[in-house]
Amino acid sequence: MNLKKRAGALNKKLLIGAIIFFVILIVSFAYPPFSKRDPLEMEGMMFEPPSSLYPLGTDNFGRDVLTELIFGTKTSITIGFIAGSIATLIGTTIGVFAGYCGGNTDNILNTITNIFLVIPPILILIVISVSIQSRSILIMSLILGITSWPWTARAIRAQAQSLRNREHIKMAKLNGESLAEIIAFEVLPYLASYIVMAFILQVSTGILNEAAMSMLGLGPTDTVSLGTMLEWALLFESARIGAWWAFIPPGLAITMITFSLYLANSGMDEIVNPRLRGVV
Amino acid sequence: MSYGKYVLRKGLWYLLTFFIATTLVFIIPRLIPGNPISAIVAQMGSGVPSESMQRVYESFIRDYGLDKPVVLQYIDYMKNLFHGELGISFSLYPKGVTEIIGEALPWTLALQIPAILVGWILGNLLGAYAAYKRGKFDKVLFPVSLLVSAMPYYVLAILMQYIFGVYLGWFPPSGGYSMSAFPSFTFDFMVDILSHYTLPFVSLVAVTIGSQAIGMREMSIYELNTDYVNYSRMLGLEDRKIVSYIFRNAMLPQITGLAISFGTMVGGSIITEIVFGYPGIGTWLFNAIRQNDYPLIQGIVLVITITVLFANFFLDIMYGFLDPRIKAGEMEEG
Numbered sequence A: 001m002n003l004k005k006r007a008g009a010l011n012k013k014l015l016i017g018a019i020i021f022f023v024i025l026i027v028s029f030a031y032p033p034f035s036k037r038d039p040l041e042m043e044g045m046m047f048e049p050p051s052s053l054y055p056l057g058t059d060n061f062g063r064d065v066l067t068e069l070i071f072g073t074k075t076s077i078t079i080g081f082i083a084g085s086i087a088t089l090i091g092t093t094i095g096v097f098a099g100y101c102g103g104n105t106d107n108i109l110n111t112i113t114n115i116f117l118v119i120p121p122i123l124i125l126i127v128i129s130v131s132i133q134s135r136s137i138l139i140m141s142l143i144l145g146i147t148s149w150p151w152t153a154r155a156i157r158a159q160a161q162s163l164r165n166r167e168h169i170k171m172a173k174l175n176g177e178s179l180a181e182i183i184a185f186e187v188l189p190y191l192a193s194y195i196v197m198a199f200i201l202q203v204s205t206g207i208l209n210e211a212a213m214s215m216l217g218l219g220p221t222d223t224v225s226l227g228t229m230l231e232w233a234l235l236f237e238s239a240r241i242g243a244w245w246a247f248i249p250p251g252l253a254i255t256m257i258t259f260s261l262y263l264a265n266s267g268m269d270e271i272v273n274p275r276l277r278g279v280v
Numbered sequence B: 001m002s003y004g005k006y007v008l009r010k011g012l013w014y015l016l017t018f019f020i021a022t023t024l025v026f027i028i029p030r031l032i033p034g035n036p037i038s039a040i041v042a043q044m045g046s047g048v049p050s051e052s053m054q055r056v057y058e059s060f061i062r063d064y065g066l067d068k069p070v071v072l073q074y075i076d077y078m079k080n081l082f083h084g085e086l087g088i089s090f091s092l093y094p095k096g097v098t099e100i101i102g103e104a105l106p107w108t109l110a111l112q113i114p115a116i117l118v119g120w121i122l123g124n125l126l127g128a129y130a131a132y133k134r135g136k137f138d139k140v141l142f143p144v145s146l147l148v149s150a151m152p153y154y155v156l157a158i159l160m161q162y163i164f165g166v167y168l169g170w171f172p173p174s175g176g177y178s179m180s181a182f183p184s185f186t187f188d189f190m191v192d193i194l195s196h197y198t199l200p201f202v203s204l205v206a207v208t209i210g211s212q213a214i215g216m217r218e219m220s221i222y223e224l225n226t227d228y229v230n231y232s233r234m235l236g237l238e239d240r241k242i243v244s245y246i247f248r249n250a251m252l253p254q255i256t257g258l259a260i261s262f263g264t265m266v267g268g269s270i271i272t273e274i275v276f277g278y279p280g281i282g283t284w285l286f287n288a289i290r291q292n293d294y295p296l297i298q299g300i301v302l303v304i305t306i307t308v309l310f311a312n313f314f315l316d317i318m319y320g321f322l323d324p325r326i327k328a329g330e331m332e333e334g
Helices: A003-030 A065-101 A103-118 A121-131 A137-147 A150-163 A167-174 A179-215 A226-235 A244-272 B003-031 B036-045 B051-064 B070-082 B097-133 B135-150 B153-167 B187-224 B227-235 B239-276 B281-290 B294-322
Strands: none
Touching (some): A003 A244, A121 B003, A167 A179, B003 B070, B051 B070, B097 B187, B153 B187, B153 B239
């Protein structure tokens, strides 16, 4: 097999994914402080088509879609990052302890994980969100984060299990290192790439779930996100009216963000598992 | 472990999961200050907007036993759940939640089950083929399915609604059947139903194909490196034969995969229904949330949870039946 060529191809996936994501990230975070427009201000008429004044038209409230799009992307990515961090933290903790400790710890943690894997997260999300009247960006992220850890716990547990009988861990045990030391210095470094991959997926899950919850009417209140843009586009039947500029920009933005993250994740997966690229 | 024992163990596990899920639905709203239930009780004390609303809330408090201690409320809740009593809807008072769900559920199931099956089978065939062929087919298929599965189901649904329902006008953009049509077992009505069915069905199938194809491709690539495949190749078996072996072996994890992805699919189908205004439980949930119809929200959440648990239980039993290792008692399953 042509090893060099394969290696080049895999870097491309990670590279393209990372480039798309960072371009979106930089634009959405760098623009708002300089913006002269307020995304929530109702400037024009309902559903004005794109013009020089409104490059992407206006939404059902007569708000500038382009301004909303940039501010909304910032909100969505922020929510994705916070929710993703929380979910990765919980998932990794549970996964590492279950996988590394084994025995009863594993039995209990694994049963809990499996139970929460089976119960659809969106239902727990609905039950929590219905009970909270006003949802800030932070509260939204928190709700999304504490409901989406089971996938990560499962993946990390499997990896931690495979580490258990490695020589360097046996050595560390013989040296009398404590459980915390072993996990911090002997287990986590070997899981780092998997944790990063899980985090990338969790960020996109957070962004996707924010939009899903918004479309159900349970999104963040008092702010514009990609989800709330879709929510209003849906409520005011923009598709049936033919106002494509109200739903295509936020839809495309979510798709590009998740696509870039999937691509980066898949590229990393190929680096970590040579089998996937057919080298071994 | 015999197959019977396996089924029993799975059954008990799902019973436990059922209790935990339904208990969470009971507890979570009561733990959060300012939740809809306490808001209603508080409103009762400080005067309610109208007399009819007062009647609605009074029956709610009575049905849910909100004047009793929490433990008794919980016992009542469980008792009612087992009797299929889900309370009275606020927005459609005095219609029962069970009755509303009973009318909506057939629409959802008739949309969901065929869509998942068709998407799953097509996705797995494509994935296995891509893994085996690699080369051009794989190079094209993989990014395409990655893009399709990165496109959230709701975005795909809105795009399809706009392109095929509005712009091209090939199919009705929303609803379960035409306003003017009278539900009956006539040919015209069946055609009407099918034309409304097409867009939500195809958009659900497309999303399922994307995610399943990616999983199957990875499983199959893994299988391609195993000893039995190399050996079969050395023996000079034909490609088709080898692919069928790979397919069968890579299939088992895909069944578990299907079980696990049910949770995500549920979210997807709820919102697909909302986009197309399809008269299933997703659209009802949407209306219930907009109208603060708490009994209906809770009822729908419970019914979806129970349906998903049953589907998973069924898949686990199928899995045990298909995997010879479980029958032989070699496999430990958690």
